[in-house]
Amino acid sequence: MSLEKVYDVPLEVAAGAHITEALYREMYERSIKDSDKFWSEQAERFVDWFKPWDKVQDCDFGTARIRWFEGGKLNVSYNCLDRHLAEKGDQVAIIWEGDDPDLDRTLTFRELHEQVCRFANVLKKHGVEKSDRVCIYLPMIPEAAVAMLACARIGAVHSIVFAGFSADALRDRILDADCRYVICADEGNRGGRTVPLKTNVDTALQSCPNVKTVIVVRNTGGTIDWDARSVWYHEELAEASPDCPPESMDAEDPLFILYTSGSTGKPKGVLHSTGGYLVYAAMTFQYVFDYRPGEIYWCTADVGWITGHSYTVYGPLCNGATTLMFEGIPTYPAPDRFWRVVEKHRVNIFYTAPTAIRALMAQGDNWLETTDRGSLRVLGSVGEPINPEAWEWYYHHVGRERCPIVDTWWQTETGGILITPLIGATRLKPGSATRPFFGIVPAIVDSQGNVLEGDCEGVLTITRSWPGQARSVFGSHQRFFETYFSAYPGKYFTGDGARRDADGYYWITGRVDDVLNVSGHRMGTAEIESALVLHDSVAEAAVVGYPHNIKGQGIYAYVTLVAGISPSAELEQELIQLVRKEIGPIATPDLIQWAPTLPKTRSGKIMRRILRKIAANEIRDLGDISTLADPGVVEEIIQNRANRS
Numbered sequence: 336m337s338l339e340k341v342y343d344v345p346l347e348v349a350a351g352a353h354i355t356e357a358l359y360r361e362m363y364e365r366s367i368k369d370s371d372k373f374w375s376e377q378a379e380r381f382v383d384w385f386k387p388w389d390k391v392q393d394c395d396f397g398t399a400r401i402r403w404f405e406g407g408k409l410n411v412s413y414n415c416l417d418r419h420l421a422e423k424g425d426q427v428a429i430i431w432e433g434d435d436p437d438l439d440r441t442l443t444f445r446e447l448h449e450q451v452c453r454f455a456n457v458l459k460k461h462g463v464e465k466s467d468r469v470c471i472y473l474p475m476i477p478e479a480a481v482a483m484l485a486c487a488r489i490g491a492v493h494s495i496v497f498a499g500f501s502a503d504a505l506r507d508r509i510l511d512a513d514c515r516y517v518i519c520a521d522e523g524n525r526g527g528r529t530v531p532l533k534t535n536v537d538t539a540l541q542s543c544p545n546v547k548t549v550i551v552v553r554n555t556g557g558t559i560d561w562d563a564r565s566v567w568y569h570e571e572l573a574e575a576s577p578d579c580p581p582e583s584m585d586a587e588d589p590l591f592i593l594y595t596s597g598s599t600g601k602p603k604g605v606l607h608s609t610g611g612y613l614v615y616a617a618m619t620f621q622y623v624f625d626y627r628p629g630e631i632y633w634c635t636a637d638v639g640w641i642t643g644h645s646y647t648v649y650g651p652l653c654n655g656a657t658t659l660m661f662e663g664i665p666t667y668p669a670p671d672r673f674w675r676v677v678e679k680h681r682v683n684i685f686y687t688a689p690t691a692i693r694a695l696m697a698q699g700d701n702w703l704e705t706t707d708r709g710s711l712r713v714l715g716s717v718g719e720p721i722n723p724e725a726w727e728w729y730y731h732h733v734g735r736e737r738c739p740i741v742d743t744w745w746q747t748e749t750g751g752i753l754i755t756p757l758i759g760a761t762r763l764k765p766g767s768a769t770r771p772f773f774g775i776v777p778a779i780v781d782s783q784g785n786v787l788e789g790d791c792e793g794v795l796t797i798t799r800s801w802p803g804q805a806r807s808v809f810g811s812h813q814r815f816f817e818t819y820f821s822a823y824p825g826k827y828f829t830g831d832g833a834r835r836d837a838d839g840y841y842w843i844t845g846r847v848d849d850v851l852n853v854s855g856h857r858m859g860t861a862e863i864e865s866a867l868v869l870h871d872s873v874a875e876a877a878v879v880g881y882p883h884n885i886k887g888q889g890i891y892a893y894v895t896l897v898a899g900i901s902p903s904a905e906l907e908q909e910l911i912q913l914v915r916k917e918i919g920p921i922a923t924p925d926l927i928q929w930a931p932t933l934p935k936t937r938s939g940k941i942m943r944r945i946l947r948k949i950a951a952n953e954i955r956d957l958g959d960i961s962t963l964a965d966p967g968v969v970e971e972i973i974q975n976r977a978n979r980s
């Protein structure tokens with residue numbers, strides 16, 4: 336990267352911010368040198384405990400043992416609701432903005448508390464007990480937050496499945512976590528279209544005999560099938576008592592499972608804790624977004640992803656903040672929708688993904704000009720690297736050079752933000768997530784695991800634990816260990832590459848494994864390949880990512896058909912439909928190339944490196960192909976490549 340641009344922290348921003356440069360340095364140093372004391376203070380500051388912990392931390396990356404605040408007792412819903420009632424009972428907790436721009440509603444902390452208590456009693460009535468897993472398959476409506484908090488209130492473990500996943504993907508996740516209860520809506524709304532959520536649940540449950548009850552939120556009022564397992568959310572809620580004392584949970588009791596994709600096998604159920612997770616989500620929310628009482632905060636992420644967990648629901652509510660939930664998409668009914676919502680609700684802090692910024696940037700500035708975004712104070716970015724062009728547009732055009740951008744790097748497994756600017760402390764460089772948050776010690780290593788110093792590029796690892804770190808993979812601690820702690824012993828392997836510049840700033844360069852990041856959504860190439868080979872006509876498939884202007888990465892599938900079958904447009908459509916059925920629309924391949932064979936080593940391993948280069952049109956620079964069993968294959972694949980330019 337040549338000629339980096341640097342944006343200084345404006346004086347007026349630094350003056351009002353919670354964390355200044357001097358304070359960042361002082362707190363960061365303390366967080367490392369006097370870690371137990373530092374984290375004790377933060378845990379006390381951000382969370383109310385029923386009983387203090389015995390030990391601040393007990394972590395060993397050698398065995399993947401991660402424990403924080405053991406012996407401490409707390410309840411997440413108490414922290415997000417009850418403790419705010421005295422002073423903020425009538426303050427809005429959730430602003431909901433519908434897919435339809437004419438629909439919105441608000442819930443105060445008191446109203447949200449009452450609904451959560453009632454719904455927690457509904458769950459109990461149906462037999463949900465502490466540590467039972469509850470699957471939530473809901474669109475972006477307040478009931479999603481109610482369901483999460485109600486589970487937390489009684490100690491049940493929620494497993495949210497993004498409402499864009501298919502019935503088959505839902506089934507796999509219900510089975511893996513052995514969920515006995517499902518909470519869904521009749522339908523979701525997205526961009527003026529409905530999503531058949533209850534129908535998907537019905538399909539999924541054909542293979543889930545253990546599910547006892549399906550609680551259905553009436554959202555669109557569309558026609559759905561009904562059976563003996565189904566009950567209506569609103570009917571149950573009306574009958575339930577609003578009195579439900581919060582369960583006293585151990586800090587290390589699990590709070591939720593969230594499935595995420597890795598380079599191999601099926602998605603993993605990443606398991607997060609109660610105490611450490613909440614401390615970390617609440618603390619990062621406060622410091623990173625510099626939240627001030629009374630402000631309106633909007634994170635556009637769906638609750639089906641980790642960003643929605645930590646920064647739409649738990650982080651904001653634990654701090655008594657007003658959080659906006661948006662059901663729709665950035666371009667419906669028109670590409671000014673985000674800015675209209677900002678104007679309508681006077682949003683102060685806005686947190687979204689680069690893919691949305693790029694998509695809106697491509698629509699031109701006219702869509703900005705008719706809206707008033709003067710309420711905005713802080714802008715955020717998450718989910719994938721933000722290219723400097725998109726950063727500049729966000730900064731100059733959306734924020735009119737008044738709002739610092741926090742480019743926050745983190746992962747499902749990290750629970751909260753690990754690398755980020757702090758608005759009063761950090762000079763910004765477009766495209767860099769900048770510096771580590773308190774307590775975070777990154778190390779960039781080479782392929783042999785040697786730690787690189789100074790200005791360098793390699794694989795990003797983290798050398799010591801932080802409270803928000805995932806505790807395990809549901810059902811397989813061994814898989815947790817192998818995935819994250821075996822590649823570089825003693826370090827947490829992030830799966831990302833990174834460069835560190837001479838100022839100590841981190842630049843995330845993207846995944847180093849076979850995980851794609853498509854529109855900010857994480858996807859395993861192996862999952863898409865498994866879907867493709869289910870088709871009778873497919874002998875073999877290899878999926879790679881390629882650069883895509885809007886999505887960041889597009890999905891490129893090389894498909895080899897069984898002998899005697901000819902490629903056709905019809906077959907291509909069948910394969911696309913198959914992937915949508917197995918995983919969901921987000922995994923739809925952008926390009927399919929028919930490949931008579933795939934390039935393999937003599938031992939039969941597909942050489943993805945070459946396929947990635949061909950997909951990216953980097954055909955002049957294929958590197959060493961001498962280890963291929965049949966180097967001639969490459970020329971043929973190049974001739975037939977799908978995105979010629």
Ligand code: WTA
Nearest residue numbers: 717718719720742743744745746747843857
């Ligand atoms: C990528 C989302 C660059 C990264 C919170 C990571 C980013 C993966 C950034 C995790 C960022 C996330 N800059 N890359 N600011 N934020 N990523 O689990 O590759 O859905 O490993 O968590 O997204 O995706 P996940």
